[in-house]
Amino acid sequence: MASLHGAAKSASQRLKFVRLLRQSERATSFIGRNHQFHPVSPIYTRSLHSGPPHRSQTSTAAKDPSNPALSFPCLDAQDAKSAQLSARSLESGPEPSYTTGHHERFHCEQPLLLDWGGVLPEFDIAYETWGQLNKDKSNAILLHTGLSASSHARSTEANPKPGWWEKFIGPGKPLNTDKYYIICTNLLGGCYGSTGPSSFDPSDGQRYATRFPILTVEDMVRAQFRLLDALGIQKIYASVGSSMGGMQSLAAGVLFPERIEKIVSISGCARSHPYSVAMRHTQRQVLMMDPKWARGFYYDSIPPHSGMKLAREIATVTYRSGPEWEKRFGRKRADPSKQPALCPDFLIETYLDHAGEKFCLEYDPNSLLYVSKAMDLFDLGYTQQMETKKRRAGYEAKIAQGGKDIHSTDAACSLTLPEKPYEEQPSVTANTPGMDQSVNEFNSDPNAPPQDLIAGLAPMKNHPVLVMGAASDILFPAWQQREIAATLRAAGNKNVEHIELGEDVSLFGHDTFLLDLKNVGGAVEKFLQ
Numbered sequence: 001m002a003s004l005h006g007a008a009k010s011a012s013q014r015l016k017f018v019r020l021l022r023q024s025e026r027a028t029s030f031i032g033r034n035h036q037f038h039p040v041s042p043i044y045t046r047s048l049h050s051g052p053p054h055r056s057q058t059s060t061a062a063k064d065p066s067n068p069a070l071s072f073p074c075l076d077a078q079d080a081k082s083a084q085l086s087a088r089s090l091e092s093g094p095e096p097s098y099t100t101g102h103h104e105r106f107h108c109e110q111p112l113l114l115d116w117g118g119v120l121p122e123f124d125i126a127y128e129t130w131g132q133l134n135k136d137k138s139n140a141i142l143l144h145t146g147l148s149a150s151s152h153a154r155s156t157e158a159n160p161k162p163g164w165w166e167k168f169i170g171p172g173k174p175l176n177t178d179k180y181y182i183i184c185t186n187l188l189g190g191c192y193g194s195t196g197p198s199s200f201d202p203s204d205g206q207r208y209a210t211r212f213p214i215l216t217v218e219d220m221v222r223a224q225f226r227l228l229d230a231l232g233i234q235k236i237y238a239s240v241g242s243s244m245g246g247m248q249s250l251a252a253g254v255l256f257p258e259r260i261e262k263i264v265s266i267s268g269c270a271r272s273h274p275y276s277v278a279m280r281h282t283q284r285q286v287l288m289m290d291p292k293w294a295r296g297f298y299y300d301s302i303p304p305h306s307g308m309k310l311a312r313e314i315a316t317v318t319y320r321s322g323p324e325w326e327k328r329f330g331r332k333r334a335d336p337s338k339q340p341a342l343c344p345d346f347l348i349e350t351y352l353d354h355a356g357e358k359f360c361l362e363y364d365p366n367s368l369l370y371v372s373k374a375m376d377l378f379d380l381g382y383t384q385q386m387e388t389k390k391r392r393a394g395y396e397a398k399i400a401q402g403g404k405d406i407h408s409t410d411a412a413c414s415l416t417l418p419e420k421p422y423e424e425q426p427s428v429t430a431n432t433p434g435m436d437q438s439v440n441e442f443n444s445d446p447n448a449p450p451q452d453l454i455a456g457l458a459p460m461k462n463h464p465v466l467v468m469g470a471a472s473d474i475l476f477p478a479w480q481q482r483e484i485a486a487t488l489r490a491a492g493n494k495n496v497e498h499i500e501l502g503e504d505v506s507l508f509g510h511d512t513f514l515l516d517l518k519n520v521g522g523a524v525e526k527f528l529q
Contacts, residue, residue, distance in 0.1 A: 074343035074353065078306050082292075085302045098191035098198060098364055100150045101159035103128050105193060106227045115388050117395050118213020122202055125227050126151050126186040126193025128159075130169055131177035137233050141175060141528075142224060143184040144241030144248035147371050148363050150192035153184040167517050174517075174525035180237060187248070188223040189215045189370045197366035198299065209366060210296030215374045217244070218388070221251045225259070235259045238528055242266040242513040243476065244371075247378050250460075250484070254380055257459040264524060266468040266513045269480040270453060270487060271379040276475060279318050280372040283311040287365055296366050308365050309356035316355045318475040324507045382455035449487040457484075461492040466527040468499045468520065470506035470513070499523050 106125045113119055128151045133140060143153055143165075154163040154170065169175045175182050186192040189212075197212040228236065239260050241249035246268020253263045269276075290307025292298055329348040333340075344353040465488055469481030478500050485498035501519055506512045513520050 070342060072343055078309075081305060082302055085305070098362070100152045100192055101161055102156070103151050103159070103186070103193050106230055108223075108226050108230070110226070112219070112223060112226070113392065113395060113399070114213050114219045115216040115392060116214040117391070118215075119399070120195060120213070123188065123195040123223060124193065124199070125188065125195075125223055126190075127227060128152060128154075128156060128184055130154055130156070130175075130182040131180055133181040133231075133233075137231075138235065138237060139179065140181045140183060140228075140231075140233050140236045141238045141240055142228070142236050142252070143169075143175070143182055144224075144239070144245030144252075145184065145187060146243035146245055147375065148359075148368070149186075149245075150190070151184045151186040152192075153182070164514065168521050168524070174521040174528070175240070176525070176528075180528070183227075183231075185224050185227060187244075187371065188220045189367060189374065191364035191367040194223075196364065197296065197370055198364045207299050209299065212366070212370060214377075215370055216388075217247050217251050217374050217378045218255060220374070221248055221255055224248075224252075225256055228259075235261065238262040238264060240264040240266075240524065241268065243268060243510065244375055246476075247375065250380060250457075251378075253460040253463060253465075254385070254457065257463065260463065262464045262466075262528065263460060264466045264468075264527065265481075265484060266466075266520060266524075267470060267473055267476045267481070267510055268484070269378075269476055270457060270484050271381060271384075272376050273480065275477075277376045279314065279475065280376055283314050284369050284372060286314065287311045287368065293365065296369075298365075303361065304365050305360040308363070308368070309360040311356075311365075311368065312359040313352045313356040316352055319510045320508060323472055323503055324509070327507075380456045381450070381452040382458075383452050385456055449483060449490050453483075453487050454490045457487050458491045460488060463493070464495040464497075464527070465493065466497050466499070466523065468501070468513075468523060470501045470509070471503045472506045472508070473510045473512065475510040497527060 103126045106127060107122070108125070109122045111119055111121050112123055130153075131139075145151070145153070145164075149164050152159060152161065152163045153165040154168075155161060155166060163169070165175075167173065169177065169182055171178045186194040188194055189196045191198050197208045197210065199208055200206065201208050201211065228234075236259065239249045239252045239262070241247070241264070243266075246265035249263055249265045250268065250270060253260055287293060287304060287307040287310075290304035292302050293304040293307060294301070298304060325348060329346070329351065332347045333345055334347055334350050344350045465485075467481050467485045467488075469476070469478040471478050481498065481500065485496050488496045501512060501516070505519055506516065508515050
């Protein structure tokens with residue numbers, strides 16, 4: 001009997017515990033549905049449409065929470081910056097000057113038709129030069145920049161600040177100013193002196209903002225060759241570029257093969273691939289979701305510095321995530337003696353935070369959007385070139401007929417989201433082959449470059465070409481440079497030199513081209529001789 005009584009008592013206690021637990025769950029569920037947690041106060045506050053306070057809530061409201069609320073100094077810093085920029089805008093406007101110092105300016109008063117139908121009635125190209133142009137003007141090298149670089153590749157007397165390729169340019173250096181005349185431009189669409197979204201539209205005196213037309217890499221190259229025309233340079237000794245500059249260098253070889261002797265493309269590609277497009281898309285989305293972006297018309301208010309900072313942090317991951325980071329940061333925290341935080345805590349996080357913070361007011365957000373989109377659109381395949389040529393001919397015909405608005409409908413300048421979300425496709429259904437497919441049905445090699453791309457790069461079949469890549473590069477992986485070299489060779493070019501730096505030497509990911517003077521600079525110097 002005692003054992004039965006004890007068992008009944010134990011069962012009764014368990015049942016009582018279950019009831020209490022269910023009451024607790026109902027109370028928690030009620031609070032979750034009808035209350036909001038204040039980020040500063042430890043007390044739950046009722047929403048406007050909640051019912052009367054639960055009995056269990058009133059009995060615990062005055063008590064301290066189990067744990068204190070976390071602090072967020074990273075968000076506080078962004079709020080403080082917004083307040084500072086707001087105060088400054090009352091006096092001089094928040095928009096930075098976007099300049100790195102003195103540069104030359106080429107002003108072209110002839111309209112420039114862009115590949116997607118936009119027209120710039122006039123435009124500026126900022127540029128800087130080093131060395132001396134010889135008498136027959138045959139020693140010029142056109143140096144193309146990456147996405148966010150200015151024309152300031154090396155220091156000058158007028159601007160002694162170190163340039164982005166400072167150690168690569170000068171007497172006895174890879175771009176030897178004792179032999180060559182180096183020309184570096186700020187690309188069209190940029191914000192360091194060349195015409196871009198932050199420039200003023202001569203038609204109405206207002207900033208272009210997102211009225212600026214969509215650009216392509218080829219548009220940028222055409223603007224550069226307008227500069228060469230103005231300088232009286234009919235043929236350049238070499239076209240040299242890295243990253244997006246490597247794309248421009250190849251585009252120059254396709255558009256103006258008769259005006260170039262040698263071509264150098266470092267850490268570039270012949271067409272943008274899905275991973276790169278995806279990463280740039282993510283950066284643009286982060287930036288455009290910043291309320292201060294204001295559809296691009298932020299020039300008279302606070303710029304979207306928070307979105308710009310985050311976009312740059314994402315970009316930095318693609319630029320520098322090589323073996324260097326393992327050695328430099330590892331899993332070290334900034335201050336191991338402190339509690340872990342949701343704001344920057346690990347050393348790598350503080351590095352990214354600093355990179356984003358430093359950049360967010362140095363570059364025009366709209367330029368980032370337009371230039372990165374131009375990179376996404378880049379494709380030197382023959383089909384793409386023919387479609388662009390046909391499209392440009394149509395625009396030129398409309399302009400010749402006196403049409404001011406060459407877009408037939410507003411839809412030409414805007415997009416609508418698809419009605420249905422993306423669904424996986426069982427196979428490639430487009431008329432043109434996928435990027436990893438060859439259109440040559442008689443080619444038994446599945447790794448052969450596509451015939452469409454071979455035909456597209458054919459204009460460079462007689463040029464000496466140097467193609468370089470780094471194994472640690474995740475933004476422009478080394479296989480993309482291998483694709484360029486293989487395609488050029490398949491097009492009949494017998495003077496292609498391909499160099500791939502292994503991870504034992506290419507420690508800096510995509511940014512290896514900026515930092516490795518010995519391997520990158522040495523190869524360029526040898527090739528140009």
